[in-house]
Amino acid sequence: MRAHLLVLAGVFGLLGCAESTLPVESALTDYRVLGIVADQPEVGPDAQVALTAVDFDPEGRPAGYVWSACFYSLGSRAKFQCADPSLEIPLPGAGPTTVLDLAALDFEARFEAAGPLVGLDGQVLSLDTGVDVTIGLTAGIPGQRATRMYKRVRVRRGDAPNRNPTVTGFEVEGELRAGREVTLRVTYGDDTPETYTEVQTGRAATERLLVNFYADAGELADRSPFDESLPDTTWTTPDEPGPAVLFAAVRDGRGGLTVLRRDVDILP
């Protein structure tokens, strides 16, 4: 297995040797679901979790939403395929929010009834170490290509559940005039990042916060994966004055996600 090559390929992919004409992820030019935010990314086996799809359409069109949950998904490698169809259930609501009511769904009993299940690392799953319920969302503008998105909600007995990052500010530093370079910056609360114990290794760790910025106009600086943990970036404002929408999505790598929106007016 030539694993190191994967690292090298990624590292040198950052050099940007060739110009690409492909669409840029940070440019919101069409309908986009930016993420699913759970009010609690980690909960107990009888909890109720509110889920919200953060989406944006430059044309402001109404979107459709279909929610579901799988109690035993095979993970991203298997494209979140639900291992057992009997463990996949629809969630209520046709709007951008829904609720996962584990108690109402009798999650714990279903989990136990399914017998010993093996996790992605080959180990037997346990509610003491955590079991992921995978939320599925299909969203889109009617008549157009839909987006299929997944989010894990970790179900675990015990204390100190993970929380979404606390983002106290999303600021624009600089003059909001057409064609200018300004800085976008997020700031975190005192409780962010959190320290926690890794499930796999039992080691103490500190969350590494990663930030994605989006804009529906102007141009955001190209941010490689090496820059994702930087809380700021450069935005070149549009050449024409008018309204613009900015987003910052902060994730903690453990399922915690906070998405902030900022609407600005660009002056001449």
Added chain:
Amino acid sequence: MNRALLCLCLLAPLGGRAQDAPAPAAAPAAITPPVLETFVEAPYPPAALEARREAAVIVALTVGEDGTVSDVEVVEPAGDGFDEAAVEAVSRFRFTPARAGDAPIAVRIQYRYAFTLTEVVEEKAAPTGRLEGRLVEAGTRRPLPGLIVRLPALGLEAISDADGRFAFEDLQSGRVLLRVEDPEYADLEDEEEVVEGQATEVRYILERDAFGDTVTVVGRRPRKEVVRRTVSVQEIRTLPGTQGDALKAVQNLPGVARVAPGFDGDRLVLRGGGGSRAYVDRHPVPLAFHFGGIRSTVASALIEDLDLYPGNYGPEFGRVNGGVVDVRLRDPRTDGLHGYAEADVFDAGALVEGPVGDGGLAVAFRRSYIDGVLAVALPESVRRRFSTAPRYYDGQVLYTRKDGPHDLRLLLFGSSDRIIVLSESAQGGFVNEWAGGLGRWRHRISDTLTHELSASLLVSQENGRFNTDFERNVELARLTLRDDLSLALSPSLDLRLGLDAELAVGTFLLRSQAGGFPREGEAPPDGPPKASDAEIVEVTEDLLWNTPAVFAELEWRVGKLKVLPSLRLEWFGATEDVAVQPRLSARAEVATGTTVKAAAGLYSEQPGPDDLSDRFGNPALGIERTWQVSAGFEQQLTEALSLDVTGFYKQFQDLATRVDDPAVRLANQGEGRVYGVEVLLRHDLTSRFFGWLAYTWQRSERRDRPGEGYRLFDLDQTHNLTLVAQYRFTPTWEAGLRWRFVSGNPYTPAVGAVVDSDDLTYVRLDGEANSGRLSPYHALDLRLDKHWVFETWRLTTYLEAQNAYNRENVREVGYSYDYTASESQLDLPIIPSFGVRGEW
């Protein structure tokens, strides 16, 4: 009236010219050329004598292991009866046979028989003095054996010995004209003073006048394998596109898939698939190339030649079910202090060698300066991401000593590749380092029994990481032990017995996304590996791999038929499998210049640590097996032109493939098949030209689960054509080209994506595995070399243009972040480069 000039301008051990190769110019000839013992004077053709016409006839002849001459053939005729007279006389020559080490070998040489009208001095003057001297090559100071030194006025001649020395006894005092003529060297004519009662010592530096070495070895050892292809350093030294790197040159041979340059450019994929291994003196090295194929990790100047076995290799190799490359090092020079210093756009290196005690010692070192180049070429925003920019170095210390029947070799060597990314927001990098030693003792116990014992110990670390999402670290101490016994049971029967044991001890750490890395047929990652914490899996294991093997091979010769049945027994400790691997090969010369050949055998390979780990793979996996079959023929078309056609079939069994069960993950359930034909049309190195045309047609298919349909391997390249040509216009100017046409690689297209909200990444949805194919690759590489030859050293510069007509070859298909749009990502554009090398 007639005189002869010996010219060992082409010396070729018999049995497989198509796979043969020349010896390196800087190396002392591994072959001891034949020495003419009995010269037969040809009658001067009467008509020519009457017309006072002089001429020279160049003939090719075979000098057998017993020194007799056969198969005399006129290469450059002179007419007027000269040809017949020369053939008749040369046929009765006797030689001291050529030797490879201590063993006499049959060789093919050329001989220039000169007919000159020189008045014979009927009575020599009274003996009064001695003239002795030495012939060496300008620039390299290499001794020149086998050249004729003539004193035309006296009708005397002498042949230089292995050390280039010659002597004339009992010469009358006074001035004497001396002449050396050889097709390989500029004519030399000089007058020397012979002093009564004294020895006059002279030293002549001859300037090379033609291509390559005097001795061109085109198949040093008797052939036994059906598909061994040998490349010598001399042959590829100026090959365009390889920067003079011997290992890179193997990519131009049939059966070798083209791999795009990059960080997996060092992959050696032979005959469509299966594992492959690189060896140095039959001991494996952890990393054959720096940074994906930029340069091999062993200095080419220390390489004598290398053998490529794309399949059906002998029982002395194992542990892979694909093919093998075996690099053989040369002995350091012992005829004085020599060396070189060289530099090109990638790196700079130097080598010093000379006699030490009773042996020879060579020390070589090389370091890249890509980091320095990038520091200038890259924009600051990118440059600041590296704490250690890409850099590599390697070094070798080689000592050899021969003492009668004993031959001792000690090698210390190591290599380091390192790139570290350390920005304020991320960490990542790659380290691949290894170092160790290799010792070999060969003892020729008798004419019929040879014993060779060798061992190597290498310590290596391979580490790749990116932030906390991914790390793979393998640290190994690998001991390999080989013990070979060769016994001639009878004139027609040889027996080879061997032990080939490997013991590796170390640690393995892998922290990555569940499921590990993409496997054969799965799309490669589009960026650095990362995963949500929910899917991060980490495993740390101690490794203890012991794979002892014993083998036996019989070589049975009946007339012109050679049959080699063999058996290799191997224990794979990690999987607890015993592999019984029978192999059989045969060659037969069915007509003059025509050899047919066939081979079949079983090969086994153990899964790697990732596949055997209990969280990413399956510790219950067994070995993978491959049946390999080859058959074909070799045809000598002309003295220099040969054709080799080989068909092959490989059947893979028990391939480790994915299972949709997190508790199992992998199982030995895959199978595959590869079939095709390889063609090599080769023009051996002659005075001005060499080149080859290599073509492979093949199809490689596999299925990962029983009942599935077959799909293509990742590097299924239907057509692979390489044309290599090198021509020396003058003694100091030469030019070369390489043109390649290769079918585009298959790829797995993306048909969409789902979004992982926890990572904010798009997870691609794959279409049918390897159902797409890139457009064909073709490119022309050009190279121009200029040499300046001084008395004691030589300077070479070269200019090279890779992809000279700037073909926009597609490297891969790139996708937008959401996999809704795609574009072709191109391979390297035209790349000019240059280099300089001074050697003494």
